[in-house]
Amino acid sequence: MPMPARLGRYAVRRRIGSGGFATVWLAYDEQLDSPVAIKVLAENWTEDSHVRQRFLEEGRFLRKVESPHVVTVYDAGSLDDDRPYLVMSYADQGTLADRLEGEGLTVPQACEVIRQIGEGLHALHQRGVLHRDVKPANVLFRTVDPEHDGTMVRAMVGDLGLGKALDVSSRLTMIAGTPSYVAPEQAQGEHLDARADQFSLAALAFLLLSGRPAYAHGTLSAAADPPPPPPLSTDDRRFSARVDTVVRRGLAADREQRYPDVQAFVAALVAALGDDGMGTLPARWLPIDPELTQPGNRPSLVPTPDELPVAGPPRSRRRRWPAAVLALVLLAAGGAAGFVGWRHAHQSETFTDADGVLKVTVPQSWAHSVSENGWVPPGSSFNQSGLSVGDAADWRDSPGGQGVFVGLMAEDTLPKTMPQHPSCTERGRPEDTTTHGDPTRTVVSTGCPGVIVEHVVQVSADTLLWVQVRAHDRSTAASVLLSVHTRGVG
Structure with a gap:
């Protein structure tokens, strides 16, 4: 659109x-x-x-x-x-996922965010609504001006997708939820109550307090039978046994062992943290981030298309590719040494799709055939965000062609099979892992000539990000793969 x-x-x-x-x-x-x-x-x-x-x-x-x-x-x-x-309402301070890509949160800030999100979930539950997808990307922040203590940043429960609002029986979804935050009964497709959101909030609390996720499930089947979470304390942050017990109870696999509701869980956590979680106002509020998207000046006249801002969309939320994928791409066949000096030896160009959702940086020599107007995924008749950059119009079919394709598609599961490349003499095995809790599948093929990387990420309950890179060497393929950004997805 x-x-x-x-x-x-x-x-x-x-x-x-x-x-x-x-x-x-x-x-x-x-x-x-x-x-x-x-x-x-x-x-x-x-x-x-x-x-x-x-x-x-x-x-x-x-x-x-x-x-x-x-x-x-x-x-x-x-x-x-x-x-x-x-x-x-407009969340001018981005999402919790944005914040976690920086320095993270202090313990008082984490406690305040958990408290506010708990209040939001309680309000939903009072109306008989389950969120079913509580995760960093669905925690939004906006600035408000309270009567005292100056401007603050407020946390809100939100969601830019529709998948979670559909019944389990709908043909549009199977079992909704993000594996690393979903309650076991939700992953099993059972009838849900408010304690499912409590589990997700406890998983979020574990992440915010310890700085690492309680789980890194790659699939919903793994989330259906989770092991006990690791200890909450780390070398950098130490918590009392009481705090650890509260979070573990919120993460109990059996919902009967959890707190009766979200309010009870939050109250127990705040009490267990005591002075460590309190801080003083406004110290426990998140600071305003001036780099996040602001609305701009009030329009004085009805704008025409030529008068609309030409600036890009909000600051990108770069997805960090998992270590298993980087090992495949960077370290095999001596690729790491080539990657270190890649950007110093090549001029590059950055391209963004017409929707402003996808961005990738490629060697300048590739920028001969560029398509920014999206694509129609197989089996669909509707256009999705997509971007293709290659050294020739037929780079995907020509032996030795180099280029990258990045596209979104409406699917709720990773593909069971990945594209075959008969021209490659060696096709790697599919490697399944996660990126910030999002399931991924990667296949690296060599002798094509060169290398072909197929990389798929389940960026939301109903959307896949598909990346294909073809390059003469692994270091170039790795650099291009690492440069892929998504904005406002997942």
Whole structure:
């Protein structure tokens, strides 16, 4: 969907994110003089009455929830093609996933975020709504001006996807959830209650307090029968046995052993942390990050397409490729030595797709054939975000061709089989691992001539990121793979 000048009465500024079910735009409410986020149902679901109904029901549920720690829905409407949209509060301070890519959180800050997200989940549960996908990417931050202590950053429960709102019996999902945060009963497809969200919040608490995840499940089947979590304490942070006991109870595989509700878990954790978790206001609030996307100046006139900002979307959230994949690409066949000096020996160019969702950096010699307007995945008739850069128009079919393809596709599981490359003399075995809890599958083939890397990441419950790199040597392939960025996905 190209960037519209307006959505209803709202002046559109730029795209925030895009997934399999919706696109989210940053816009400005000129009547109320305030930035907003507008989620629009994706074109490929326009004719599906079930998806449309659940999209609107999500807005109605959120509209009924009175909590500063749940994303607020202010308004709803329809485009000229009858696609619905929801107007929501704008998270100008990004997500918890953004924060964790930097220095992380102090213990008082972690305690405050857990407390606020607990309040948001409790408000949802009071309305009979389960979140079912509590994870860093779905914890949003926005600035507010309290009556005292200056400006603060507030945490909110949010979600840019639609998959979690669908019934398990729906043809659109199997068992929803992110493996490293999902409760065992959810991974098993059982009937759920509020204690499933409590498990996810406890997993989030383990991550924020210790600086490492409690689990690194690659699949939902692994999450269905988790082992006991490791000790909460690390060399850098020591916690009392009481704190460890509280978090472990929240992570109990048997939900009957958990706390009766989210409020009880949060209260027990705050009490166990004591002075370590309190801090003083505003010390336990997160600091404002000036580099995160801001709404910009208030538009004084109705903008035309030529007058709309040309700046890119929010700062990218770079996905760190797992060590197992890097070992395959960088270390095999002496690739590591070549990689060290790769960027010093090659001029490079960076390309972004038309949606502003995908970005990749390639050798300048590859930039002869560029396609930025997306792609239509196999078995689908709808366009998705995609980017292709190669040294020739036929780089994917020509022996010795070099290039990269990066694309999104609406799928809820990793592919069972990966593309075959008959021209390669040696095809590696599929390597399954995780990236920040997201399942990944990678195959490295050699003697093609050169190397071909197929890399797939389950970036959300209903979206895959697919990367294919063809290069003459492993070090070049590794550098290109490491440069891939996604914005607003997952």
